[in-house]
Amino acid sequence: MASSTHAVSATPLTRLKGIGDKMAERFARLGIESVEQLLFHLPLRYEDRTRITPLGALRAGVHAVIQGEVQLSEIKFARRRMLLTRLSDRTGFITLRFFHFNARQQESLSRGNWLRAYGEVRRGSAGLEMVHPEFSMIEPASAPEVEPSLTPIYPATEGLHQLTLRNAMHQALALLRSDRLQLPELLPAELLNGESLPGLKQALLYVHQPPVEADLDELLEAQHPAMQRLIIEDLLAHVLSLRQLRQRSQTHQARILCVHNEPGERFLAALPFELTGAQQRVVNEIDRDLQQGVPMQRLVQGDVGSGKTVVAALAALAAVQTGAQAAIMAPTEILAEQHYRNFDQWLAPLGINVTWLSGKAKQGERRAALEKLSSGQAAIAVGTHALFQEEVMFDDLALVIIDEQHRFGVHQRLALREKGRRNDVLPHQLIMTATPIPRTLSMAVYADLDCSVIDELPPGRTPVETVVIPDTRRDEVVARVHQACRAGSQVYWVCTLIEESEALQCQAAEETAQVLAEALPDVRIGLVHGRLKPADKEAVMTRFKAGELDLLVATTVIEVGVDVPNAGLMIIENAERLGLAQLHQLRGRVGRGSRASACVLMYHGSLSTNARERLAVMRRSNDGFEIARKDMELRGPGEVLGTRQTGMLQLKIADLQRDEALMPTVIQLSDQLLRDRPEAVTPLIQRWVGQAVRYGSV
Missing domain, CATH: 3.40.50.300 (P-loop containing nucleotide triphosphate hydrolases)
Structure with a gap:
């Protein structure tokens, strides 16, 4: 159990100005129920609002803070109603375009008023413009200071805007800075010193309010020491929560089973x-x-x-x-x-x-x-x-x-x-x-x-040769299927569709089977898809296994578990629409005997960069681990593991792929804390994982 030195205290959010019960409910939707939890709600990215750009120096595509005098403001009726405001300083002018506006905003945008605005500069029909910028009225003689640090953009939810989030965070950081809010340091001092990492308070202040001179790339790529320090703690909390569950399961008993029998x-x-x-x-x-x-x-x-x-x-x-x-x-x-x-x-x-x-x-x-x-x-x-x-x-x-x-x-x-x-x-x-x-x-x-x-395949398994070709060469593929069947090999033809609809998948498989039957009258063809009755599916599979069918046309239902050693050729249609893991599973249905085997990945139309890369990986490698590594690179761990698994993976700031190099340090640290500072374990888990811990007792 946590000792009193690390007891987790919680300061209610309603202590902050502007947050009543209603607003607190919106914060709760983001998993934020205390000021302490708010501090661990970290920015997604940053905007530089620390300097004002003269209008004459603006370029399309940049985000900028501008200020100037309203020269003209008018409502235009084109395809939809809009408010156009022309803003000017001594160096140039820009148009601000609004599609949603009320009377109060319209008044702020009246001729002669001075505005400060922030937004993305775009090229419009009458020169440069900003669409729906954030703006406020100013007095040119006593204009407020620009932001002293980079402006954080936080993950938000409906009814909770950046302004509200930043205002609440501003107050929370003031409490932290003045030590009216205490966050215990749970990482060992020797780690922080050894790795030249800042303490928790310093890291949080830096990440929420990076100074003007901060290296934005270093921050966004999570290479800055303040980010690294928080990432280590995030990963550590997750690993500890799983290891704690492991320890808990070890307190149960299980039957001793008779293994040599x-x-x-x-x-x-x-x-x-x-x-x-x-x-x-x-x-x-x-x-x-x-x-x-x-x-x-x-x-x-x-x-x-x-x-x-x-x-x-x-x-x-x-x-x-x-x-x-x-x-x-x-x-x-x-x-x-x-x-x-x-x-x-x-x-x-x-x-x-x-x-x-x-x-x-x-x-x-x-x-x-x-x-x-x-x-x-x-x-x-x-x-x-x-x-x-x-x-x-x-x-x-x-x-x-x-x-x-x-x-x-x-x-x-x-x-x-x-x-x-x-x-x-x-x-x-x-x-x-x-x-x-x-x-x-x-x-x-x-x-x-x-x-x-x-990590070893049974002897006699032959690597599968993989080729990638466009479906404009379908006739050649059909000829290859014919040749394989006549040589005594069995063949799979897999139909995939981008639509999730099972009915369409089955229809495609039925049509393909019909077309192939007409093209190859001397080949015995079977068909399986998800809509067949289990007994009918079973009958077709049994005939294919027994060698009574030469060619099996199927949807991706055959992705797993089908074992026919005599099958030496697989054709996958629309292969560009499948993920690497699924392609690898399907290809694993051939090459199960000693016969030389091949897999033809047929694609339709022009390939996206990602699809081209996926198919190239399949052509290059038969190694499941290599393919899984590439799959993670292309899709990210959440998708590879399946969304359900990511119940365990709600990391706040860490990214398993990007931060892979930190894992050995994290594992070592988890050993050290469990051994030497067990009282720090629960507070760490509560800080980063919170309620998600209940998933783990599986």
């Missing part, structure tokens, strides 16, 4: 391949966790086809052999079905009952599955989010396996874990992802998990 040995002996060194290493790490008596919290990252499912099956066998149950949850029906088929095929011969639970199951099937789970007759449950619905009861759930966990909401994962809680005993959790993320990022995002990496 006879079914496990029989399962391995029946596999047509040996485990790779990387799989063996990860299995050993999981085995160690399962014998600790505290809940395992392990993330297994592995590229498409690296063999994560086999590793998961061995962990599930440890639960079954101990007399308990395991549950495997996947984000889509097709991936869950694939897991179910694999587990059933592998484990049914060992006398283990595997049950399938899907949201689309018929009432009777569903009732039977629920009965098997609650009675303990089924040792393993596989399903989608249907697994954590209220009526699903387990007899004795000891292990939860979650695939592609970033696709689930935080509360969904928590709900599944709670199904296995027995008083203070929690199930073990194994989380798998084929979306590898760079190590420094995983330090921040998964600080509450132990991470394992399967």
